[in-house]
Amino acid sequence: STQPKKDSVFSNRGMTLEDDINETNAYYLSRNLAVIHKKPVPVQIVRVDYPARSAAVIKEAYFRQASTTDYNGVYKGKYIDFEAKETNNTTSFPLKNFHAHQIAHMKQVGEHGGIAFVIIRFSKTDELFFLPFYALNRFWERMHDGGRKSITKAELADCSAALKLGLSPRIPFLNAVDAVYF
Amino acid sequence: STQPKKDSVFSNRGMTLEDDINETNAYYLSRNLAVIHKKPVPVQIVRVDYPARSAAVIKEAYFRQASTTDYNGVYKGKYIDFEAKETNNTTSFPLKNFHAHQIAHMKQVGEHGGIAFVIIRFSKTDELFFLPFYALNRFWERMHDGGRKSITKAELADCSAALKLGLSPRIPFLNAVDAVYF
Ligand SMILES: [Mg+2]
Ligand SMILES: [Mg+2]
Numbered sequence: 173s174t175q176p177k178k179d180s181v182f183s184n185r186g187m188t189l190e191d192d193i194n195e196t197n198a199y200y201l202s203r204n205l206a207v208i209h210k211k212p213v214p215v216q217i218v219r220v221d222y223p224a225r226s227a228a229v230i231k232e233a234y235f236r237q238a239s240t241t242d243y244n245g246v247y248k249g250k251y252i253d254f255e256a257k258e259t260n261n262t263t264s265f266p267l268k269n270f271h272a273h274q275i276a277h278m279k280q281v282g283e284h285g286g287i288a289f290v291i292i293r294f295s296k297t298d299e300l301f302f303l304p305f306y307a308l309n310r311f312w313e314r315m316h317d318g319g320r321k322s323i324t325k326a327e328l329a330d331c332s333a334a335l336k337l338g339l340s341p342r343i344p345f346l347n348a349v350d351a352v353y354f
Numbered sequence: 355s356t357q358p359k360k361d362s363v364f365s366n367r368g369m370t371l372e373d374d375i376n377e378t379n380a381y382y383l384s385r386n387l388a389v390i391h392k393k394p395v396p397v398q399i400v401r402v403d404y405p406a407r408s409a410a411v412i413k414e415a416y417f418r419q420a421s422t423t424d425y426n427g428v429y430k431g432k433y434i435d436f437e438a439k440e441t442n443n444t445t446s447f448p449l450k451n452f453h454a455h456q457i458a459h460m461k462q463v464g465e466h467g468g469i470a471f472v473i474i475r476f477s478k479t480d481e482l483f484f485l486p487f488y489a490l491n492r493f494w495e496r497m498h499d500g501g502r503k504s505i506t507k508a509e510l511a512d513c514s515a516a517l518k519l520g521l522s523p524r525i526p527f528l529n530a531v532d533a534v535y536f
Contacts, residue, residue: 207462209422214394215412230397233412240391244426246435249467251428280389285431 189258189293189343193243196341206346208245208252214238240277241288247349251286253278254345258293264322265292265301267315275312278305287353291335291345292328299325300335302348307331371440371475371525375425378523388528390427390434396420422459423470429528430536433468435460436527440475446504447474447483449497457494460487469535473517473527474510481507482517484530489513 187195190210200206219232241255255278257269278288288305303323310331311323333348369377372392382388401414423437437460439451460470470487485505492513493505515530 201462204462204465207459207466207468212394212396213399215397215399215415217395217397227416230412230415230417233397233415234409235412246433246463246466246468249433251431251433251468253428277389280383280386281428283386284389284428286389286428286433 187342189256189291189295190242192337192342193256193291193345196343196345197243197245199341200346206245206247206252208243208247210243211238211240237271237273239273241274247287247346248354250353251281251284252349253281253286253288255290256293257290258295260295261322262294262296264324265294265328266322267312268321270308270312275309279309282306287349289345289349289352291343294325298337300337300343301328301332302335302345302352303328303332304352369524371438371473371477372424374519374524375438375473375527378525378527379425379427381523382528388427388429388434390425390429392425393420393422419453419455421455423456429469429531432535433463433466434531435463435468435470436472438473438475440477442477443504444476444478446506447476447510448504449494450503452490452494457491461491464488469531471527471531471534473525476507480519482519482525483510483514484517484527484534485510485514486534 194210197208197210200208214236215233216236217230217233219230221229221231223229241253243256244251244253246252255270255274257265259265259269281288282305290303290305290308292301292303293299311327315321333351335343335345335348338344376392379390379392382390396418397415398418399412399415401412403411403413405411423435425438426433426435428434437452437456439447441447441451463470464487472485472487472490474483474485475481493509497503515533517525517527517530520526
């Protein structure tokens with residue numbers, strides 16, 4: 173196999189980052205630690221059939237671009253808002269994975285006293301990074317000033333809080349929230 | 355017409371409560387007062403076609419029951435979470451408009467220091483009520499103790515904060531949030 177050696181003791185079992193975060197949020201909710209949910213995928217519904225005696229069927233719909241982020245909720249009285257991103261790259265994280273309106277949204281959240289961050293996974297190595305929005309924004313602005321269009325792994329390591337794949341919860345991101353914001 | 359006399363100077367122009375709240379949230383965002391968005395309608399996607407050279411088309415999908423509420427976001431550093439409900443009833447608001455998991459969700463939000471409430475509109479008269487979750491919960495528990503299955507308009511008036519249909523914003527609910535929670 174050409175797969176690089178995993179750097180975590182827990183493999184990702186083929187689960188997506190989203191699956192793992194959903195499982196983590198369910199864990200946090202069940203332990204009464206936080207109330208955080210994935211937002212539904214936004215779709216534009218064009219045609220719906222209403223068959224007699226059975227559920228309405230959506231027959232034509234289109235994916236819309238999300239105007240905000242993947243997850244939000246409340247933790248220790250604070251508004252939490254974050255985006256999860258996976259990449260198959262191995263050396264850097266491409267900033268084109270973000271849309272400008274997602275960046276604008278996270279900036280607004282910060283301005284109103286909310287906590288905004290991103291969780292990045294390098295899929296080939298199961299490496300996780302918890303990057304606060306204020307750090308991401310510096311790389312975003314560097315790109316807009318003509319600088320590089322990605323964040324190197326060394327830069328991520330410098331600016332991120334520790335986040336290691338676990339067993340339960342899978343992605344213990346509240347530890348990083350505590351370390352950075354509380 | 356059998357339509358009762360409107361009790362507000364602004365008519366609802368046939369807009370749904372949801373339309374009005376979306377417009378209100380856009381107003382609040384544009385004035386940099388709060389960051390609050392409607393959650394997308396949750397759908398379970400079963401079949402998607404990927405035509406060559408055009409956008410993916412969802413060909414079969416079903417509406418899922420929302421596990422949380424309609425709206426959430428951040429205001430003055432606080433997590434905000436609310437549900438909007440319209441009724442054609444004229445004398446009381448039927449509690450069957452809420453699902454048990456929506457009540458459970460709003461209770462969790464309160465326990466974690468978030469602000470949870472509902473906005474109720476009596477469609478025939480354009481009357482609006484801003485009901486904090488802790489007040490709603492008393493009526494919900496009364497029902498579960500064998501009491502009435504609705505909230506009378508007099509009870510709503512007693513327990514609600516003032517909220518009048520306006521021009522811009524249409525549903526100035528942050529005034530009520532200020533009055534009740536700040
Ligand atoms: Mg994502
Ligand atoms: Mg609703």
